[in-house]
Amino acid sequence: MTAENAFFQEAATRYASANAGTLEWMLDRPALRAGFLNTKMNSLTLADYGEADGLRGPDYTYGWIQGRGLEALVSQAAFFETRDAALSQRLDEAGRALFGLLKELRGRDGHAYFRYDAGLRPVRAADDSAVTAQEPAGDVFTYSDAFTAKGLVAAASRYAPEELPQHLRYLADVIAAIEDGRFQMGEEKPLGGEALACELDDFGPRMILLGAAGMLERCGLSDHTAYAQRFIDHVIEYHLDETTGLLRNVPGGDDCNVGHGIEFAGFALDHAPVRNNPALVATLERILIASFRASFAECGLHLTVSVSSGKKLTPYRPWWSLPETIRTAALCHQLTGSADSLAIWQQADSAFFEYYWRGAPAIAYQTRTADGPTDYVPATPDLDPGYHTGLSLLAAIRVAEALSTSHPAYASR
Incomplete structure (x- = not known):
């Protein structure tokens, strides 16, 4: 060899x-409130973040993480299906649950948001960590939409193929927003208007959505x-x-x-x-x-x-x-x-x-x-x-x- x-x-x-x-x-x-994935641990101390940790703590749920997590759960469930059936089953159970939660969040106004407070309301934080309500996204799309759309498509292809059209439309909407100037990278600023107009043409959004191509191919799409x-x-x-x-x-x-x-x-x-x-x-x-x-x-x-x-x-x-x-x-x-x-x-x-x-x-x-x-x-x-x-x-x-x-x-x- x-x-x-x-x-x-x-x-x-x-x-x-x-x-x-x-x-x-x-x-x-243990899951976060409402059942979301919980990876709130300090990687240096290995201590779980608590309420005293503010924006890092369990009162805040990050749409980025949950969308990414759904794609990961589904992809890994497929991989381990023939290698570790028990782990694959656990991943599918968690994947189905998170699929339902993200569909519910996105169903409110057609968007996912970077950060949600304890009541699952979209919020943003200033540099001094002061928290305020985030503006409705309207026709603006973000990285949180991108990660959530990818996760929803992956999950639908495995758990609910009949729902694929609506989630593929969501993904297509994110792609269209990138190409016609309605994609906002900075999610700590009010969505739309002035913040969107000030953004530079970073290749990050195209790069992230490019990551959906291989996933779509593996899903037969x-x-x-x-x-x-x-x-x-x-x-x-x-x-x-x-x-x-x-x-x-x-x-x-x-x-x-x-x-x-x-x-x-x-x-x-x-x-x-x-x-x-x-x-x-x-x-x-x-x-x-x-x-x-x-x-x-x-x-x-x-x-x-x-x-x-x-x-x-x-x-x-x-x-x-x-x-x-x-x-x-x-x-x-x-x-x-x-x-x-x-x-x-x-x-x-x-x-x-x-x-x-x-x-x-x-x-x-x-x-x-x-x-x-x-x-x-x-x-x-x-x-x-x-x-x-x-x-x-x-x-x-x-x-x-x-x-x-x-x-x-x-x-x-």
Whole structure:
């Protein structure tokens, strides 16, 4: 057996074990009020957040997390169905319950919101943490809509196929909002009006919705993925810096969120038609390699770098960019067999499990700096519900198992 084969086989087993551990940890925890997923734990102290923790505490439910969690529950239930039937059944039970809760929330006015208070009313918080009611979204859509729409479609495809049309329309509405200027990224500001007009053309929304393409294909819904190539073409045309291979957050800007660039490449490679386009695959692999090399230091990837100077612009290295790198590098390597993509896969794997993964419980430190784990929240205080880490590792499992058994470059026979 070659060293590469040994890595693929060991990694696939370890990733499945890590995912199972996270899911069992999450399912064993008491639900939040109304029955939502509860990942409200401090990743440094392992203490549960309580009411004294304010916006991090159990009085607040985050639409982002619940939408992500639903997609993760459904996807992992399908994966474990033939590997751990008892876990798959538990995941389906939780998935059906969360499906019902999110349908109810979204059914109020056609939207999901970033944060809900104890009465499940949409609220936003100022810089001083003062909480006020959020404006109705109206014809504006947000990341919370994006994550919730993805979760609802995934859940409907498994639990209620007859409901798919309404959830696919919701997803299509989010996509349309991105393309006609009605998508607001900043959900702590009043939705619509002035805040929407001030937003820059960041590629983040297209990147996140691109992630639905592979999911739709696995659900047998490839007819609904035509938008994906438009999104890929747009990002490459307007955001790719040809000199460095990095993606500018906004056209003409200098900041590059390297994790988002790597995530974009991974989502694009997960879209089946892309795999038959060698030139595009090469471009996506270049984005991966450039982004990783520009930002990785010591234990992880710096959140932001300068495109022009290469300077790392923040000391923070969040956990999520490493599993996203694992996914993207695995998908690249499956298609190209390049030494660079394999080396990045192995380096990201080593860094994540050495510096971030806690093991007991099966969670990761949210953020590190050069000095070690730090109490910095990248987006939401709730820990990852099997989304960034779980779905990334799940994609890498599929690749590792395929490479270790059938890939002509690595077959042991």
